[in-house]
Amino acid sequence: MLATVSSATLLGVEGCAIRVEVHVGNGLPGFSIVGLPDATCREARDRVRAAVVSSGFKWPQHRITVNLAPTSVRKAGSGMDLPIAVGVLGADGQLDPSLCDGIAFFGELGLDGSLRRLAGTLPLVGAAREPAVVVPVACAAEASLLGGTRVLAAVSLRNVVLAIAGQDQWSRVPGAAPATEQDPGEDLADVRGQPVGRLAVEVAAAGGHHLLLVGPPGAGKTMLARRIPGILPPLTRAEALDVTRVHSAAGLELPPGALVLRPPFRVPHHSASMVSLIGGGTTQIRPGELSCSSHGVLFLDELGEFSSSVLDALRQPLEDGAVVVCRARHSVRLPAQCLLVAAMNPCPCGGDGSPAGCRCSEAARARYASKVSGPLLDRFDLRVAVDPPDVSDLVAPDPAATETSATVAARVARARGRAAARGVRCNAAIPGRRLDELAAIDGASRRLLEHRLRQGRLSARGMHRVRRVARTLADLAGEEGAVAEEHVLAALALRSEPFAPSRGVA
Amino acid sequence: MRREPASAAGRRDDEAAAVALCGLPGIGPVSLGRLLSEAGGPAAAWEAVRSGNLGRPGNPRPGIVPWAVAAARIDPWTRWEAAVAGGIGVTWVGRPDYPSRLALDPLPPPVLFWRGHLEVLDRRCVAVIGTRRCTPGGRRLAWELGRDLAEAGMCVVSGLALGIDGHAHLGACTAGPRGATVGVAASGVDVPYPRRHAALWQRVVERGAVISETAPGGPAQRWRFPARNRVIAGSSELVVVVESHSGGGSLLTVEAALERGIEVRAVPGPVHSSASEGTNQLLFEGAGPVRSAADVLDAMGEVRATGRRRPPPSPPPERPASPPGDPARGSRDRSAQRGSGPPPAGQPRSSRRDAVGPAGQGEDPRAARVLAAVGWEPTSLNRVVARVGLPIAVVVAVLEQLAALGSVAEERGWWQRLR
């Protein structure tokens, strides 16, 4: 007898609808799964058999063939345990297969028949074409985020089979209502004596400009970076769903209420592998930290300690806003629209990087600087030196220097609004050929930039980046029209050369 | 322009032998000096080495080529001709052109190679030395000392290194025609070290001499630097340390000078500046302070025509006009074009720029505030902005103007007052 059950599998951060066809027929007792299952998926055989028996059902002593269609898609993970089990019971006549029509099933089975949470519920449910889905109760809140689909939550295989037949209750779907406001994190008001660093994070947040913080240990680089999500605009509903989808697919823990409302802040360790940072993988393509920080901040502390191949691999996705992972049968697109914030020491000696305060040899400093390739360094529109505040400067702080995150966030939101009105995602994304149109500069600014170019203190590429940052500074100041010289000066100051070699005399 | 060696064939034999002797493996000033004095001259010493009559002192260590074997592989004449073709002169202790002050040194370079005008070492010589890791202020003072001492007719001796040394030479090179400067190299006189100072070496050769006890073509090995420092001390009547970290290499030169009874003076610096730790310690221990070239000239008993105690404020160090196509002046030295150079023509002008008076202080109250915030130690832009409390754009604009006027200098984002 044949039964067909609907489900879906994950391709990157997208779901792909799958039909699970189960045939129970004559022949020597056996159980095979065909249709490009990966190793975890193939292990479903053992889990499903144990779960069916533990749930008090009979394991059919026949030849069982499971086909996962379409066969061209690689099926990964353990999320198809439940549809396979339901299909087996349907094909064996222990459950009326017609009751499964219009329902998609998702869930990993424990050997005792319990239903366990699975990664990627949101994209999987999104891919289902059926009006109702059965999910583990732990994933129910996430499954109901999309709305429009009836979510049937269950705790075990037995619960599913009985509830479909009307002999048991579905579990209550918890917390379908959006969760309470999540912790906004630390406040910018705590950052004292760092006017340049504060301006840099504000500009980074307002214009989407990647930021490199250079300073000795203890200077407050991490402190500054951690406050960026708090001044980024809150995620829109669509962005929140995007972020939740990625986090879910990556198997990250979701906040209570399942929807990620705050811009993510991800801090991968510098020993992170290429796959964990960029995404990919051999069997199942998983999003990396780069994708997980979409619409938020990817913070790379100790940038110089990351392997250079990993850093090189970051460049193209940052430019394109997406990671494309190609496999023999398909390619998968993962989002990569994050703000990259990196931190590193000025040099290896642990000094403050000042001309006299560093004990490194020229060669040691050059070696250290070369860990971050020129092309990657060039991606940072903002490169600022951060140094620990001088206690003597903190006695009478300037009130303007202790603005709260809320004040800054309001300015950032207005600046982002101005960029959006120009039709760009953010100022950092203004194409070079449209700079004159979208980020025009006044005569004094033009003369200043030309002067810097002649002096060799600015490259043509760098000039484009300075102009975008200057546009953001003008947006933050609420100025329309051509960008004034003061903003260009500030933009130049926010793009320093922290790794310039010591000066010879000739 | 070298001094023509005497045409006598014997003199040429001696010169070729002197070049060859310096090429023996592991030979240092002590063993070379002993060789020369035992044999009575380079040619005789070379013969003795070749024939095996004079060898390495002490027990020969395994794995070291005996000198006689090494000497058999050296052709003195090829080496001598290459040196002559490269404009390199050679002299040794006892020859009349050997610098007179060095000749009296307890451990003089037995053989000395030189390019340029060796006779400037017979003038009154002052060593101006210091750390490579200097502050913009230290660099500037080194340049001023070099220029003013050379202007006063002194020969400025230093070590051709990055930082203080290079700027002392450069200052001397920019002085009038009376000025002279001598660079003492750790590598061969034809092997510029550091490489980016190749153009500076050429200028020093033109305005004085580059000397070394390392044979031509020899690299700057680590042990050569302390040995080189004793030559700097031994060539000079007075040693001025501009900036030195505690335990810095300049302090080895100081030690060598004190052993020889040569006066050492130091430039006072801020107590928090790491680059002044060594010099401030010298002052604490009793070295005389140097604030300007006038203090040095006073210490040397020079009588000056002008009654001014201190020279007038000087413009920022001029960047040398290097010969076209000079490999040392590539784009990698772009950073060198910052800060310490004079503003090139075409400096953009804006109302803000014009607001600062020519003196760079006083007229625009913001300029005075910014100057005070920068202070005399390298200070990060962040701290300057924090202290001034004005928008970063205003602070940067004022700093750029002050830099153009030579009041402040910037390096890798750190600013420092120069005057």
Ligand SMILES: [Zn+2]
């Ligand atoms: Zn260092």
